[in-house]
Amino acid sequence: xxxxxxxxxxxxxxxxxxxxxxxxxxxxxxxxxxxxxxxxxxxxxxxxxxxxxxxxxxxxxxxxxxxxxxxxxxxxxxxxxxxxxx
Amino acid sequence: xxxxxxxxxxxxxxxxxxxxxxxxxxxxxxxxxxxxxxxxxxxxxxxxxxxxxxxxxxxxxxxxxxxxxxxxxxxxxxxxxxxxxxxxxxxxxxxxxxxxxxxxxxxxxxxxxxxxxxxxxxxxxxxxxxxxxxxxxxxxxxxxxxxxxxxxxxxxxxxxxxxxxxxxxxxxxxxxxxxxxxxxxxxxxxxxxxxxxxxxxxxxxxxxxxxxxxxxxxxxxxxxxxxxxxxxxxxxxxxxxxxxxxxxxxxxxxxxxxxxxxxxxxxxxxxxxxxxxxxxxxxxxxxxxxxxxxxxxxxxxxxxxxxxxxxxxxxxxxxxxxxxxxxxxxxxxxxxxxxxxxxxxxxxxxxxxxxxxxxxxxxxxxxxxxxxxxxxxxxxxx
Numbered sequence: 001x002x003x004x005x006x007x008x009x010x011x012x013x014x015x016x017x018x019x020x021x022x023x024x025x026x027x028x029x030x031x032x033x034x035x036x037x038x039x040x041x042x043x044x045x046x047x048x049x050x051x052x053x054x055x056x057x058x059x060x061x062x063x064x065x066x067x068x069x070x071x072x073x074x075x076x077x078x079x080x081x082x083x084x085x086x
Numbered sequence: 087x088x089x090x091x092x093x094x095x096x097x098x099x100x101x102x103x104x105x106x107x108x109x110x111x112x113x114x115x116x117x118x119x120x121x122x123x124x125x126x127x128x129x130x131x132x133x134x135x136x137x138x139x140x141x142x143x144x145x146x147x148x149x150x151x152x153x154x155x156x157x158x159x160x161x162x163x164x165x166x167x168x169x170x171x172x173x174x175x176x177x178x179x180x181x182x183x184x185x186x187x188x189x190x191x192x193x194x195x196x197x198x199x200x201x202x203x204x205x206x207x208x209x210x211x212x213x214x215x216x217x218x219x220x221x222x223x224x225x226x227x228x229x230x231x232x233x234x235x236x237x238x239x240x241x242x243x244x245x246x247x248x249x250x251x252x253x254x255x256x257x258x259x260x261x262x263x264x265x266x267x268x269x270x271x272x273x274x275x276x277x278x279x280x281x282x283x284x285x286x287x288x289x290x291x292x293x294x295x296x297x298x299x300x301x302x303x304x305x306x307x308x309x310x311x312x313x314x315x316x317x318x319x320x321x322x323x324x325x326x327x328x329x330x331x332x333x334x335x336x337x338x339x340x341x342x343x344x345x346x347x348x349x350x351x352x353x354x355x356x357x358x359x360x361x362x363x364x365x366x367x368x369x370x371x372x373x374x375x376x377x378x379x380x381x382x383x384x385x386x387x388x389x390x391x392x393x394x395x396x397x398x399x400x401x402x403x404x405x406x407x408x409x410x411x412x413x414x415x416x417x418x419x420x421x422x423x424x425x426x427x428x429x430x431x432x433x434x435x436x437x438x439x440x441x442x443x444x445x446x447x448x449x450x451x452x453x454x455x456x457x458x459x460x461x462x463x464x465x466x467x468x
Contacts, residue, residue: 045124045355048319052359055324064317 012084013077019053020073031073038069060084090271091218091229093421094157094166095260097149097429098391099142100131100253100378107250114246121250126354130253130379133236138179139256143234144192146256146387147171149429150230151193154260156427166228166262171200172217174209174233174383176412177240178202181292189232199226205279206287207350207411209233209383214259214407214419215275221263232258233383240289242310251353252311253379257387269401270424274336276329277417283321286314287412322356322410327363329418330408337404337420341365345403346423348393350410351375351385360408372398382411394428401425 017028024046031040037047047067054060060083067076106129107118121127133142155165171193173186186200205212210233217229234256241248264271290296291307300307326349334344341364349357354375361371374392381388386407393399401423408418 044316045319048316049355049359052320052323052363056363064320 009077009081012081013073015058016054016077016080017073019057020050023049023053034072034074036070036072037067037076042069044069054080058084087265087267089222090264090266090268090273091221091261092264092268093259093270093272093424094228094262094264094426095150095152095154096258096387096391096394096426097146097151097153098255098257098384098388099145099149100255100381100388101133101137101142103132103134104129105132105253110246110249114244114249116246116250124353124355125251125379126357126373126376127250127379128376130381131255132238133254134238137236137254138239139175139177139234139236140179140185140188140192142236142254142256142384143173143175143185143189143232143258146234146258146384147189147193147230147232150232150258150260152429153426154228154262156429157425160425160427166260168195168228168230168260169198170217170220170226170229171195171198172203172213172229172231173200174203174205174213174231175235176204176206176209176382177235177237185234186232190230193230195230205383205411205413205415207352207380207382207385208409208413208415208417209235209411210257210350210386211275211407211409211417211419212277212415213383214261214272215277215417217261218272218275221261224263228260228262230258230260231387232256233385233387234258235382235384237311237380237382240309240311242312245310247315248311248313251380253381255378255381255384255388257381257384257389257391259387259390268424269422270426272419272421274333274420275417276332276336276419277415278325278329279413279415281413283317283414284412286318286321286414288312319353319356319359321414322350322352322416323359323363325414325416326350326356326360326408326410326418329416330360330364330406333406333408333418333420339404339420343404344370344406346370346372346393346399346405347408348372348386348389348399348405349408350380351378351389352380352410385409391428394423394426399423 051062171190178185184202190200203213237252291309403423410416
């Protein structure tokens, strides 16, 4: 990973964490603790809602099921970053 | 100034039987909390034995016609001469013929044009656009547009998701020919479909496809309603939001200038997500599904009737209507809300309870009877 990519990913992680915290009322430190969405009781419907927020705020179009309850913030950001790069 | 269809009457009716979340939780693996947090629905109305779609449609239609007569009388104008009935439904009384002619007959409208429109939860928007276009084209002077469904008749009794979401009901509006500068004029429409998604919301069996393919040794295809919830959620939010933007562009209104969005009452979280996409606050987004659930083609006129009767929808409001449903289909309309007299203010008519009336239909065919009683409007409008 280049320094630029690392910075971009960190920025994206910050943005996604902030969006989840703002819309679903979850503390960012819990999101960043490496646990899965499922463990944070973020269910698949919330992930659908998150996908719609990402679409509006960042222009990122995710397909049904691309964000999974088994993801952590980190793995979800990888999926989102791949869409952003595409 | 140009010719337009003008909304001039509004009515709605839901059957009296209430099923709340606790009642569903007695039969199914669900709970009041689970249903409320995922759908925003607390209770719904069920038609029950003896009531079919035409019964609900006729009562909503009667109220809309009464509203139109009272509105016209208040303005010193003659009542509308309805010569078209368009009924949006996906649960017709029988596969053939359409249900609208029977409804027109029962309302005493004579030999007017009458047909059904099948666009599931977008049905009311499609029917409204169809009727408005016919009025503008001079094919009809006034139209009764009804959305009515009895989804309780096609739900799998063991399906906790669909049984929690759907309720039965009917709503109707009357359109007359007028000018686009009048309050109530339908100013813009936007209609779409995408048949690639036809399996997202479907009753797979019971139609020509099953009859053409199924062999004698094969089990009967599923004849219950099915829905792929998460995919539908995203499609519904994206398409309704885009479609509302289109009618806002066509009317020249901004999101901030829109006073009320009356969207198909699919699910509270869908409505909130649509509001979020359009930067609307909760006050701008009309909701009544907590009391009636998702009533399919009836949901938009039912929400209009509830909002108009409780003062949430007022004359002069800039209003957008939007829906998304099976097909998949979606669409929107825009209008400035007119001053209407509602049938709920009308003196009590004479007659029987609808259930007794329905029993009468069964016994003697579609003969419209006098009423001797009815349940309270406010209560039924919930």
